Amino acid sequence: MIIAPSILSADLYNLENDLKKIGNADWIHIDSMDGVFVNNLTFGSNIVHAIRPHTDQLLDCHLMVDRPEKYIDAYAEAGADIITIHYEATPHPHRVLQQIREKGIRAGISINPGTSVEAIKALLPFVDLVLVMTVNPGFGGQSFIPEMLDKVSLLSDLRRINSYSFYIQVDGGVTNETAVDCVEAGADCLVSGSYVFNQEDPQEAISHMQNL
Numbered sequence: 001m002i003i004a005p006s007i008l009s010a011d012l013y014n015l016e017n018d019l020k021k022i023g024n025a026d027w028i029h030i031d032s033m034d035g036v037f038v039n040n041l042t043f044g045s046n047i048v049h050a051i052r053p054h055t056d057q058l059l060d061c062h063l064m065v066d067r068p069e070k071y072i073d074a075y076a077e078a079g080a081d082i083i084t085i086h087y088e089a090t091p092h093p094h095r096v097l098q099q100i101r102e103k104g105i106r107a108g109i110s111i112n113p114g115t116s117v118e119a120i121k122a123l124l125p126f127v128d129l130v131l132v133m134t135v136n137p138g139f140g141g142q143s144f145i146p147e148m149l150d151k152v153s154l155l156s157d158l159r160r161i162n163s164y165s166f167y168i169q170v171d172g173g174v175t176n177e178t179a180v181d182c183v184e185a186g187a188d189c190l191v192s193g194s195y196v197f198n199q200e201d202p203q204e205a206i207s208h209m210q211n212l
């Protein structure tokens with residue numbers, strides 16, 4: 001299981017130390033929010049640029065921003081490995097996914113709890129990752145919405161039937177307990193923010209989930 005701790009829950013005053021705490025994680029999940037697509041403001045490509053020279057871990061950028069097409073070049077230049085956009089954030093998701101891949105970066109599509117897998121079916125041949133939100137985006141520390149796991153199962157079936165190769169990622173309210181349900185539904189990458197960073201030993205929590 002790929003584990004991607006979200007630095008939304010890290011101590012930004014002491015980010016170097018908090019990145020060490022998650023040094024055994026596979027990916028680092030970076031949540032960008034613009035105050036338009038969601039009611040919160042976080043960081044942009046500047047933080048990707050700041051972290052990039054200090055780790056070989058994949059930088060997994062989750063763009064909760066309106067019109068993500070405006071920012072792809074900046075994230076590419078900053079050193080992003082994966083850029084995930086929201087289906088709901090642009091009228092041209094297919095074009096933006098192409099724009100990401102043209103930069104040699106893996107392209108992800110994310111769906112809010114209110115969006116069905118049906119809505120992104122036509123995009124599935126063109127993505128490297130599908131992110132199923134298990135909370136409404138905008139804040140860390142929210143409760144996992146278990147009904148979303150049906151989408152994970154459906155994506156897993158569609159991937160098998162059509163021989164697609166995208167990762168299925170789950171984000172929001174992932175703990176050691178909800179992680180088990182995600183794995184059973186067919187997820188292969190789990191984002192976890194508040195749970196991981198609130199543990200006494202984040203590395204142990206990460207390796208436990210990696211072994212699920």
Ligand SMILES: O=C(CO)[C@H](O)[C@H](O)COP(=O)(O)O
Pocket residue numbers: 006008009029031062064135136137138139140141142171172173174191192193194195
């Ligand atoms: O995209 C996000 C919020 O919109 C975060 O990645 C997510 O909420 C992680 O935080 P937590 O594990 O605390 O729910």
Ligand SMILES: [Fe+2]
Pocket residue numbers: 006029030031062171191
């Ligand atoms: Fe996220």
